[in-house]
Amino acid sequence: MVQFHPTALAVDLDPMPLVSEAVRGEGAILVNENGEWILKNPLAARDVVSRAEWAALQAGHKVFLDARQEPGDRFAELFPAINAIAQRVGLNPATDLLPVRPAAHYHMGGVLVDTQGQSSVPGLFAAGEVASTGLHGANRLASNSLLEAVVCGRGVAQHLKGVYSAQNTLPDVPGRGWADEKWHPAEPVIARIRGIVSQGAGVLRDAEGLTEALEGLRPYLDDDTGLVGYLVAWSALQRLESRGGHTRTDHPLTAAEPAHTLVSFADLEARSAA
Numbered sequence: 001m002v003q004f005h006p007t008a009l010a011v012d013l014d015p016m017p018l019v020s021e022a023v024r025g026e027g028a029i030l031v032n033e034n035g036e037w038i039l040k041n042p043l044a045a046r047d048v049v050s051r052a053e054w055a056a057l058q059a060g061h062k063v064f065l066d067a068r069q070e071p072g073d074r075f076a077e078l079f080p081a082i083n084a085i086a087q088r089v090g091l092n093p094a095t096d097l098l099p100v101r102p103a104a105h106y107h108m109g110g111v112l113v114d115t116q117g118q119s120s121v122p123g124l125f126a127a128g129e130v131a132s133t134g135l136h137g138a139n140r141l142a143s144n145s146l147l148e149a150v151v152c153g154r155g156v157a158q159h160l161k162g163v164y165s166a167q168n169t170l171p172d173v174p175g176r177g178w179a180d181e182k183w184h185p186a187e188p189v190i191a192r193i194r195g196i197v198s199q200g201a202g203v204l205r206d207a208e209g210l211t212e213a214l215e216g217l218r219p220y221l222d223d224d225t226g227l228v229g230y231l232v233a234w235s236a237l238q239r240l241e242s243r244g245g246h247t248r249t250d251h252p253l254t255a256a257e258p259a260h261t262l263v264s265f266a267d268l269e270a271r272s273a274a
């Protein structure tokens with residue numbers, strides 16, 4: 001599942017900068033191009049606000065964060081970093097509407113691990129956002145991902161220390177080691193994958209859009225980003241309910257019993273062959 005942050009500044013920067021929710025905490029509101037409120041409670045949870053914005057965008061509206069009244073003139077003092085970014089793209093939050101949109105922000109789910117970070121692949125451990133520990137459920141409260149990364153990372157380290165310190169060596173796993181250079185995805189491919197996933201597996205999902213996304217992503221399964229997008233769309237298609245950050249317009253209710261959606265490479269190979 002994906003948590004969408006409701007207020008990415010919709011300007012020509014990649015990644016789009018985030019406008020903190022604290023700005024709405026100081027009184028800023030979300031409006032369309034006619035000045036009408038996008039939702040009654042601008043302080044609602046991230047998934048609620050993102051859905052309201054996405055629905056407005058899909059209906060052809062524009063969405064803005066209006067900080068002109070509140071925090072108004074206090075903006076630059078309260079939020080100097082956001083103010084500096086806005087000014088860089090020619091916007092003054094005290095006098096201009098800020099164009100915003102939901103943006104993919106956090107993955108709830110990922111590589112399934114046990115409490116010691118061990119995946120089903122011998123010698124492969126995962127901690128942090130990439131891991132599926134179940135700690136966040138279907139949504140995430142703001143700011144606790146770093147806690148998870150630190151706590152679970154420490155757990156993995158302690159486990160490995162206990163297991164391997166006697167042997168003074170790590171297990172012999174093919175491919176083990178550090179990448180020589182910082183990992184760089186191919187930009188044009190990323191842009192294509194981003195478009196497909198955003199359209200079909202974004203804030204509001206249904207079977208038709210998810211199936212189209214899977215078809216669109218099939219040529220990109222050799223690419224890490226394409227594969228992750230495929231897994232997100234695949235899992236979303238299997239989940240016939242709405243829960244937390246995952247909203248199916250064709251399955252709006254929440255199932256009585258929560259359940260994990262597990263997908264393995266064998267599932268993918270079977271589907272690719274179909």
Ligand SMILES: Cc1cc2nc3c(=O)[nH]c(=O)nc-3n(C[C@H](O)[C@H](O)[C@H](O)COP(=O)(O)OP(=O)(O)OC[C@H]3O[C@@H](n4cnc5c(N)ncnc54)[C@H](O)[C@@H]3O)c2cc1C
Pocket residue numbers: 018105106127128129130142143144145146147149179182183
């Ligand atoms: C704008 C923004 C604001 C946020 N604010 C907060 C906040 O206030 N509080 C909070 O708790 N969380 C926040 N989060 C979420 C939090 O930052 C992340 O969940 C957290 O940083 C994840 O840490 P990580 O170490 O698991 O992964 P990452 O920080 O993503 O580290 C993964 C690393 O692996 C590298 N990598 C990827 N693929 C490869 C490869 N194939 N080979 C080699 N290297 C590779 C990447 O380059 C990266 O350096 C925010 C996220 C964003 C985007």
